[in-house]
Amino acid sequence: MAANLKLPNQGRIFPALVFLLSGILACTELADPEGVQRYRFENPPHFPEPTYTFGNNSVSEKGFKLGKALFFDPRLSRDGSVACANCHIQAHAFADSWLHPFSIGVDDRKGTRNAPPLFNLAFQKEFFWDGGVTHLDFTPITAIESPVEMDEHFGNVVQKLRVHRDYPERFEDAFGIRKITGPYVLHALSQFMVMMVSADSRYDRWVLGDPSALDAEEVEGLTLFRKHCGSCHTEPLFSDLSYRNNGIQADIIDFGREIITEQQEDRGKFKVPSLRNIAVTSPYMHNAAFRTLEEVLDHYSSGVNYHTTLDPALVTKGRPGIPLDLAEKQKIITFLEALTDSSFLKNPLFFQSDEM
Amino acid sequence: MKNQFKYHKTLLFLGFTVAFMISCQEDDSPQLEEVGEMIVKFENYVGSQPLQLDDEGSTDYSYTNANGQAFNITRFGYYISHVKLEGPSGEIFIDEMKVSANEAELKGYYRVVQGDEDTYNVHLKNIPAGQYNRIIFTLGVEEDGVIEGAVGGILDRAAGAWFWNWNSGFINILLEGHSPASPRDANTIKLHVGGWKDIPAEGGQSQRFFNNNVEISLPFDATVRVNQTLRPSPHIHMDLMKWIADVNLEMVNDVHSPAAGRALTPRLVEAFYVDHTHQ
Numbered sequence: 365m366a367a368n369l370k371l372p373n374q375g376r377i378f379p380a381l382v383f384l385l386s387g388i389l390a391c392t393e394l395a396d397p398e399g400v401q402r403y404r405f406e407n408p409p410h411f412p413e414p415t416y417t418f419g420n421n422s423v424s425e426k427g428f429k430l431g432k433a434l435f436f437d438p439r440l441s442r443d444g445s446v447a448c449a450n451c452h453i454q455a456h457a458f459a460d461s462w463l464h465p466f467s468i469g470v471d472d473r474k475g476t477r478n479a480p481p482l483f484n485l486a487f488q489k490e491f492f493w494d495g496g497v498t499h500l501d502f503t504p505i506t507a508i509e510s511p512v513e514m515d516e517h518f519g520n521v522v523q524k525l526r527v528h529r530d531y532p533e534r535f536e537d538a539f540g541i542r543k544i545t546g547p548y549v550l551h552a553l554s555q556f557m558v559m560m561v562s563a564d565s566r567y568d569r570w571v572l573g574d575p576s577a578l579d580a581e582e583v584e585g586l587t588l589f590r591k592h593c594g595s596c597h598t599e600p601l602f603s604d605l606s607y608r609n610n611g612i613q614a615d616i617i618d619f620g621r622e623i624i625t626e627q628q629e630d631r632g633k634f635k636v637p638s639l640r641n642i643a644v645t646s647p648y649m650h651n652a653a654f655r656t657l658e659e660v661l662d663h664y665s666s667g668v669n670y671h672t673t674l675d676p677a678l679v680t681k682g683r684p685g686i687p688l689d690l691a692e693k694q695k696i697i698t699f700l701e702a703l704t705d706s707s708f709l710k711n712p713l714f715f716q717s718d719e720m
Numbered sequence: 721m722k723n724q725f726k727y728h729k730t731l732l733f734l735g736f737t738v739a740f741m742i743s744c745q746e747d748d749s750p751q752l753e754e755v756g757e758m759i760v761k762f763e764n765y766v767g768s769q770p771l772q773l774d775d776e777g778s779t780d781y782s783y784t785n786a787n788g789q790a791f792n793i794t795r796f797g798y799y800i801s802h803v804k805l806e807g808p809s810g811e812i813f814i815d816e817m818k819v820s821a822n823e824a825e826l827k828g829y830y831r832v833v834q835g836d837e838d839t840y841n842v843h844l845k846n847i848p849a850g851q852y853n854r855i856i857f858t859l860g861v862e863e864d865g866v867i868e869g870a871v872g873g874i875l876d877r878a879a880g881a882w883f884w885n886w887n888s889g890f891i892n893i894l895l896e897g898h899s900p901a902s903p904r905d906a907n908t909i910k911l912h913v914g915g916w917k918d919i920p921a922e923g924g925q926s927q928r929f930f931n932n933n934v935e936i937s938l939p940f941d942a943t944v945r946v947n948q949t950l951r952p953s954p955h956i957h958m959d960l961m962k963w964i965a966d967v968n969l970e971m972v973n974d975v976h977s978p979a980a981g982r983a984l985t986p987r988l989v990e991a992f993y994v995d996h997t998h999q
Contacts (some may be wrong), residue, residue, distance in 0.1 A: 421821070499888060551870055626978065636751035
């Protein structure tokens with residue numbers, strides 16, 4: 365949109381603007397221009413406005429790199445054995461590998477929920493399968509303090525960082541603080557995580573105007589997807605960010621959203637997950653019920669469990685499920701595979717660096 | 721063309737000047753209004769006795785509630801925010817609120833922690849000189865302290881903020897202790913009351929979440945005067961008995977969520993009163 369804005373006499377106004385801006389910046393420190401480019405949060409043109417509070421924590425090169433160092437640092441766990449990156453692996457769109465349907469925390473303790481992928485977090489309103497965490501900044505606290513994940517007190521983590529050889533200086537460089545405190549640790553991690561934007565799959569190129577990006581079968585798959593799945597897995601995030609019961613549990617063991625809202629009407633409801641990069645995030649569902657997308661599609665056509673909170677969109681003529689024949693399922697899967705964003709999965713920006 | 725060029729030159733010059741002013745100006749606007757301060761002191765009581773904490777695990781039960789259940793208290797405190805003062809002829813003071821990762825920039829949030837005397841005094845500054853006869857405040861941390869993300873100081877979880885990590889939000893008021901009436905391990909009682917949002921019932925759906933922030937509005941015992949030299953100090957008493965005397969500790973002893981805390985909030989309004997004021 366901004367690019368379409370035609371200014372009269374651009375040649376003259378522009379230098380004036382630059383001057384104006386440089387004047388404003390004159391009393392703040394200027395970061396190196398290349399870094400500013402690479403480490404700036406950019407909103408994909410077909411995405412909604414981000415929800416993240418950038419006004420309190422804008423991304424900088426130093427903050428981002430510090431967040432990355434923390435993300436890969438097992439010091440954040442009680443016994444120094446588990447880093448965020450153990451369960452959130454870039455090649456799997458920052459989900460856990462299929463070897464660990466339930467992620468493994470300290471002392472090899474197993475969790476009860478499948479680690480979700482991490483991307484487009486700047487656009488989400490609530491976090492975790494049950495949406496209990498209301499701000500991205502708070503998500504690491506939950507991971508660090510969970511007894512089945514890192515089993516550490518957040519206060520101890522801050523203490524460990526304060527006595528570390530390099531961290532105090534890096535925090536000072538990034539945030540201008542003399543003493544590391546909790547919110548800056550969280551801000552650094554958020555700076556790393558908000559940059560995980562995935563918006564460059566073949567589907568995205570198609571949506572942005574390249575008709576050759578999807579072939580005919582994929583386009584048919586998309587049409588079927590929009591009809592049967594799009595009311596919940598809504599484009600462009602492939603989630604409407606609501607909580608629903610998709611009939612995955614025969615007996616509801618994990619109450620999901622009800623744990624947070626304390627309302628029985630929310631029993632067994634979970635946040636509608638995005639389906640971007642879905643081909644690389646197996647296993648599927650909060651309880652890791654399925655290994656393959658074929659199993660997922662079979663679930664929707666013939667495996668949906670009835671429960672009073674089952675979403676009405678998954679009931680057809682009074683019976684649970686969405687009728688789909690084999691060919692339709694195959695086309696939907698073909699389309700889902702076009703949601704893989706390999707430039708995100710291979711983006712060196714997120715590689716562990718050996719700076720520390 | 722020539723005109724235009726001139727125009728742009730002026731713009732350029734103006735832009736530069738303005739930018740320079742914006743970026744380098746020190747805020748030194750003269751103080752026109754006379755302002756003063758007030759120190760609001762919070763003192764916690766159990767009935768007529770000042771609250772005494774016991775050590776965790778203690779089986780000395782100093783107190784007995786209206787149901788005849790003995791209990792003691794090992795931890796107690798609450799957050800205060802959104803403080804306002806009102807005067808008889810329309811005077812109004814609204815304490816500035818600001819959240820920030822930087823502890824030094826956090827404004828308008830206070831936490832009274834029993835046993836830590838420094839926290840009993842809420843020091844209000846920049847109050848317009850005048851007369852005041854009412855104080856209003858929120859018990860707890862409202863939405864504006866939660867939705868901005870990570871915050872420092874007394875709202876920093878790493879520094880001991882009372883923050884729920886699994887269902888984001890702060891504990892407005894916290895009481896822990898023991899009672900032989902409680903069937904829990906070590907007869908513990910833990911009343912953690914929090915909750916900052918409501919999603920009202922609609923379309924046949926029930927209400928979700930409960931906002932357990934309470935607004936407390938108290939008349940001063942007498943009109944107090946604030947100016948450059950007078951720094952009055954109202955003493956607010958909180959009587960725990962007025963809050964929980966009726967609670968059956970056999971049933972209610974482990975409160976950790978907005979819905980569970982809901983029944984414990986209405987009475988908080990009556991538990992606070994201004995006892996006296998040092999002028």
